[in-house]
Amino acid sequence: MRAVTGIEAIDKGLKGGFPCPSGILFFSEVIAEKRIFAEQFLAVGLHAGEVCLYLDFYRAPQFVRNALARFGDIPQENLVLVDTVSAQILLPSKETYQVRNPEDRGEILDVIKSVMEEKRPTRVVLDSLDFLTERFEKEDVIEFLTELMQLARSTPCVIGLLFLNWSYEKEDLEQILKHTDYIMEFKTTLKGGVLLNKLRLSGHDPKGGSTSWIPFNFKELLGLVLQFPRVLVTGPYHAGKSTVVQMLSETAVSVDRMGTTVAFDYGSLDISGVSVDLLGTPGQERFEFIFKIFAREVNGILLVVDSTKPGELERAKEMRRLAGEQIPMVVLANKQDLPDALSIGEIRKGLGLEEDVPVVGTVATNGSGLREGLERLIEIIIWGWPNA
Amino acid sequence: MKPAFLEAFPQYCSLLLTGPPGVGKLEYTLALMRTYLEADQKVLFVCIDVSPREVLSYATRGGGDVEGHLGKRLLFVDCFSPSISEEVDEREGVILVSNFSNLEGIGMAITKGGQRLGSPIRVLFYTISTLFLHNTPQALSKFYQIISSRIKTQVGMILYASHEGVNEARHEMLLKSLVDGLVEMRFDDSMTRQIRLHHLRGERVLAQWLSMEGEDEDGGKMASKSVWALSERGGKG
DSSP: OEEOOSOHHHHHHTTSSEESSEEEEEEESSSOSOHHHHHHHHHHHHHTTOOEEEEESSSOHHHHHHHHHTTSOOOGGGEEEEEOHHHHTTOOOOSSEEOSOTTOHHHHHHHHHHHHHHHOOSEEEEEOHHHHHTTSOHHHHHHHHHHHHHHHHHTTOEEEEEEEOSSOOHHHHHHHHTTSSEEEEEEEEEETTEEEEEEEEESSSTTOOBOOOEEEEEETTTEEEEEEEEEEEEOSTTSSHHHHHHHHOSEEEEEEETTEEEEEEEEEEEETTEEEEEEEOOOSGGGHHHHHHHHTTOSEEEEEEETTOGGGHHHHHHHHHHHOTTSOEEEEEEOTTSTTOOOHHHHHHHHTOOTTSOEEEOBTTTTBTHHHHHHHHHHHHHHOOTTO | OOOGGGGGSOSSEEEEEEEOTTSSHHHHHHHHHHHHHHTTOEEEEEESSSOHHHHHHHHHHTSSOSGGGBTTTEEEEEOHHHHHOSOOOOOTTEEEOOOTTOHHHHHHHHHHHHHHHOSSEEEEEEOSHHHHHHSOHHHHHHHHHHHHHHIIIIIEEEEEEEETTTSOHHHHHHHHHTSSEEEEEEEOTTOOEEEEEEEETTSOBOOOOEEOOOSSSOHHHHHHHHHHHHBHHHHHO
16 A cells, blocks of 8 residues: 655655655755644545544644645544643543543553554654654654554554754764655745655665755645756757747747747646746757757756758767767657658667667657657656666 | 934844843844835734734834734734744745744745845844744744744844843854844842943944843833944944
8 A cells, every 4th residue: 555645756765655654854954844744644534535644743723624625625524633622721621532641651652553554644743853853852852753653563654753853962863864764855945935845765775875856836726846947958959849848838838930940949847746947949959059058957858869861869969979978868769650760779879878768659740749758758757767 | 414323233144132031032023024114115023922913012012003004014924922822823925834943934925025025134033042942943943043044134234132041041142143132131139220232243233231221212212222322334424
């Protein structure tokens, strides 16, 4: 059984979501937007008809309900809230499950245990672990974590713990971090007055790797959307770049003159839970300066080649070199519908590509293969090259 | 025309306002709020010890339509109301954060408020002392450091009010050491309230005690004028 996150591109990389049972630490070193990810994780489960538990040390149950309502109508009967706040502000609780003394680790565990036995939740969020790390000795926190993970395994459920590291030094922190199967790390920065949220996941890769830092944002009604501001669509002259941008995009603009792009194409779309901006560059060599400007800070490249023009593969190779060969890339072998088109294998050979660079056959004029190409690129941007 | 003393505090900086309970820190903070709003500046008021309702009612006594700015150039981060009751009205212009221990929540609310108003903003934080009662000094120092640097580089000015003699001396010293400037308030022997600008990074200050009591003006305006007079620019002007 798997617990999906609701963000398609992440679920795909996790082969259908987080395995059940498992533990995820929603972690940050400084103040960051991570609560919204945990809330969405729970809301997705509730929408799928799963029983979900939210234990919040900071917010009264009503605030949690309001926060979850941002993700649409939640089936309330499947939502279990443990109230720890009423006791903190000396008010009677209206919830079935409550912690009377939040300073008592044993009671917290007992309440969680009874919810698990009686309600069998498949998703649990604890908000947050730093409430405990700021009140108890490290050894006690570790014991708590160990018992909690055992509970998760026997239920079984996926448990997510929010954690901001306020006071642990490196060694103590590492002891905490190794208790969950996954670590989803968060960063929020304010740049030019705009909030920028990023996350990255580790633990999915047995070799110890992690995803790249992925920007994300919250969109009303859509929930969390990953954002890749720059995907470069490039390739030699007349390979079909503008058509690729226009056919993929929900909205597109082109700055062209007499049928060829002289400045750039721009388009945007949402695909696999990822919001993508496409930037198409002109193919002529005299516009190389524009290419160089766009190639800065790109997340990935769609390299469009005309499958009927073997003579231009050298130019395509050169363009890849200009952008940097380490940048995630997918080759679109375009115009596959034309009779003299080279095969995928021939194009791979002609470009001298490594095994792990995907080449996707496309017909830009009817859109065929384009979404597949972009989806594969997104996979590489998030999860890295397949054999790396 | 903008009153000159508005410039006593740069648009991007961090400040601590200390003084014993009852000396008039809230009054001074409210006077700053009014002055900034009247000068078309933006204010984010972080309520730890008072409710937005109280702040508005006190501020209105000084005249002017403070409440009219709410949701436009004035926002509140309200940690006070949800920490004493479960039933809190969600209201336009007020960002709620439940629980004094929820430092990350307070931090995110300030950041989001900053984004919503658009910099530069005057952030008035009343008070930091109370958070010491609910958080470990390590967590609170990290919070204080992150927020101060985030605000003064990206958002604007932050002024934290702190009750003198409530926290441990080393914590008070820590608070003083992590900001650009320090405004002190005290009672003199005859219980007259006084104020001084102790230091402000990048500025030469006179650091003299001045009386906060004014005959024809309310204390707060008098106070900010006093602080202005104590900075080098004010001294010259």
